[in-house]
Amino acid sequence: MDNDIILEFKNVTKKFPGVVALNDVSFKIRRGEIHGICGENGAGKSTLMKILSGVYPHDTYDGSVIFNGEELRLGDSAIKEAGNKGIAIVYQELTLVPTMSVGENVFLGREPVEHGSINWNKLYADTREILTKYQLDVSPQVTVKNLGVGKMQMVEIAKALSEKASILILDEPTSALSETEIDKLMDILEILKSNGITCIYITHKLDELFRVTDHITVLRDGKEIVTQETKALTQEKLVSYMVGREMKERFPKSSRAPGDVVFKVEDLHALDPNETSRKVLNGVSFNVRKGEILGIAGLMGAGRTELVMTLFGEYGKIVNGKILLNGQEIRPANARQAIDAGLSLVPEDRKGMGLVLIQSILKNISLPNLDQFSGFFRIDADAELKASMAQSKSLTIKAPTLQVAVETLSGGNQQKVVISKWLLSKPVVLIMDDPTRGVDVGAKYEIYKLMNDLAENGVAIIMISSDLEEVLGMSDRVMVMCSGHSTTTLPVAEATVERVMSLATGMSSS
Template sequence: MPDYILQLQNITKIFPGVKALSDVSFGVQRGHVHALVGENGAGKSTLIKIISGVYPFGTYEGKVLFDGQECKFRNIRDVEKTGIACIHQELNLVPDMSVSENIFINNQPNKFGVIDFNELFVRTSKLLGRVGLDTNPNELIRNLGTGKQQLVEIAKALSRDVKLLLLDEPTSSLTEAEVDILLELVDKLRQQGVTCIYISHRLDEIMRLCDDITVLRDGQTIETRARRDMDKDTMISLMVGREMTNLFPRVPHTRGEVGFEIKNFTVPHPEISGRDLLSNISLKAYKGEILGVSGLMGAGRTELFTAVYGAFRTKGTGEVYIDGKQVSLNSPMDALKEGYFLVTEDRKKLGLNLIMSIKENTTLASLDKVSKYGILNEDAEVAYTTKYVEEIHTKTPSIEVAVNTLSGGNQQKVVLAKALMSEPKVMILDEPTRGIDVGAKYEIYKIMNELVEKGVVIIMISSEMEEILGMSDRIITIAGGEVTGEFEIAEATQEILMRAAVGRG
């Protein structure tokens, strides 16, 4: 008989107009790493919020049993006292507080009501050692990279004698090296008896790390299997409810004339005087193709196209041409007027206003189309938004709902709708499928192909090698602020791109 530390029985959660979970049931074995997978909107985040106390007892139906006892959590504090901790995708740290202050927030060692800073330092050092982080406990959080902040979050959980650790997309913003460190840490915690529930869209991580896998689809439990009884193709099929023989819908493209060109573009370093972040970059993008931009994190890919957009911290110099005409892009407003649209890599911080509705976000960059004399035409807003919701198959009960209620894939579709409404000539897609599931990725790839057919210049920046090779017609690599290679898709391989990405092309 399996030794379950957590059992979920017939969990049902209903929001206005939406049944997010319907009779979800499965068990998590003690000392295992249990994967929870499914498309965006499958109910994973909702389920995690129930387990972690964000949605308290009484707001859902069904039972949560921990160590054999039914739990009726009233809040997150109740959950923490039980020995459950959650590492959310958006890290919950205070940037201007130190590592030690964040780890022991509301739980500081003290003597007679006064914080014992010596004890705080000692305890923090031990926890940092446990997660393999060589950082001064007094260092401010804002001075740490995302990977180190993730480890601080785990140390924070361990400070409370955690028995069950929930990890929601923990590697979505990490480099490959940081991913390896995190996976090794989770494996180490498993060996120490900590049970983990692991959510990730990166299926290779699931296959490498996890003992058991539960698949959710449309708010329901589809199947739970041991990893040894589940291969990657089966997992994808169970997630999307259909066979997906080709994850990348490549279609023949006919290359046309040059639609976008940069000549000798240079961007000064924002922090080091006298040094350039990007040096004399020149490139061409053609109509009728998807140009992939590859390179390691920090190579300058995002900074280049953000600087062209007029939104980087330092102003770039050089020549920019759209449809053969030289343009001056001093601000995002200038860029939009000229038909240059940047879909940013961080949709939540830079691409959307999360508390505004789908309708308001869709029309935000094209208010001139839905207003006259400064007065909004709500009928026109509804018409445009409904058109794009239907065209790109955004799942939503209404165009009036706040964007923060949508899944990651559907949020990305709202960003794309906003871009499409601006009728761009050049669309830069920076990490367009980060943090979304295989089904939603496939739909976004199809939208990219449709835009290419309409003559839109598509430039895709991606850290996923499979995506670059699967969707690009031509690929350039950037390393150290310079273009280090240009390859037709027929000649490109992972090895060739990696050599170019480290400046050895």
């Protein structure tokens, strides 16, 4: 085997009942490089990484994985074996114990013991050595729950490196990070690379792949489509490999013509329900027209999610201001009242707040709409199934049946289930908080088309997005927030990146 190659997948095939997740996948990864893996949700990325990290032992798939010149045959204790061999993974959902310190998390289960008790001085010294070597700006003694998401990510990386990892897998590592935190992570990856650590980088954010990777492998429908040097690719070419067709436009065109104002917020002020001395909304005013997409832009911490959760009756304590729907004042005290009034919310955290993961697609779609199928103290199961099937078909949710658990679906299909259940409630105003977060490029395009169709049919849409290009590409107007306050609302033709960022940072007020 070539000494430059640290890892090789040879004809790897993995099957589940009724599904071929990986189909004869073969490619190589070089030692000390940052290797990107991308593809639509369901392409096989996670399955391949679960094979490499030991979630699926060697007798559950066909083909072979060659690591450092030898076949990787992970058995019953596969995850531990993989770690012992130097293969570590940092998952999208962090796996830290929030009430423990950084050092305790880094060496959890592997604490240095002397004379029958933990040597705390050594534990924290060893943690500090790792943090210093890889320039991870975290204190070993601080409690994890007091850290921001970006620094929690650093702790996860330190934990992996403490096991002497030679291959580090990062699965969607920037999905919850700010731009500053992303920049720091990019720097850390370069430091890891300079120390000879091979990084496998999985993301839907194509700009990150072009920014940090040396080679990119594209998977589609469980097959390896191409492995190529990053500098030989373009974003357009990469997208065509991922979806199997040319996509010349990121945002589909729309012919919508917004009508009269249907939703209006006037000088809204609200307090943090858990800390009533803290104001989370400090004068927010805007309106949305029938058949319009209003984008809400702002930096992390600007109050965007707090705003929409308050409008939906599930967060802030309103102390001043009005919420008007079709000219009538409303003040939902909970989600049920908001739904009854005509509001629906696709939340930022679809797994934690948008879905019951262990329940079926059918039950998730029908859950907030059971009043449509109930009568005489029973649920009309036929009507429930018919309505849910219509929604599933309309949004092209990919699943064998509506009875499968939502947790088995890809991220894009999970998001479609969330959207489906709210469309079934026939909202006047649909609020979408980061609707394409963690969704692949093909599914994003489908969601964008759906948003356009809904707006063309008269639904008023409020969309928050951390992706400013997405806000500018999909909105008719853009409302910019800064420190819990709405600065101004701009027609999209006037909403340049520079002007929006100036408003979002407080450098300009109009």
